[in-house]
Amino acid sequence: MQAFLTLGKYLTLGFWALPLLALFGALGEPWSQYMLWAGVFVFFxxxxxxxxxxxxxxxxxxxxxxxxxxxxxxxFFYWLPIFKQEKV
Incomplete structure (x- = not known):
């Protein structure tokens, strides 16, 4: 379970690189627009x-x-281990 949570953290942080790249126009159209909207959706x-x-x-x-x-x-990759410690 710990490996899953760690991998999830890294993949989610890696995802945030895509909207940042899109913000600077490094992805090209239409992918910049898609990644910006995906970033806004995930942020909210x-x-x-x-x-x-x-x-x-x-x-x-x-x-x-x-x-x-x-x-x-x-x-949830951040708070799930915190809440799981409560049950142990």
Missing amino acids: AHLGELLLVQGKLRSHGKAGIMDAVMVILVG
């Missing part, structure tokens, strides 16, 4: 996810700015 999805899990993160002592940034960047 992760922002909504942050709003949903913020209370539980706070109860685990993980309510800082860096924790919020990590949820926005990698989503």
Whole structure:
């Protein structure tokens, strides 16, 4: 499970490189436009996810700015291990 979460973090961070490249026009049309929209969609999805899990993160002592940034960047790959530690 840990390998899956680590791989997911790296793949999600790798995904964010694509909208950044698109922002600078390195992908060419129409792919730049597609990647920008994909980045906007994923950003807002992760922002909504942050709003949903913020209370539980706070109860685990993980309510800082860096924790919020990590949820926005990698989503559940960040908070799932934190919540799993609670059950152990």
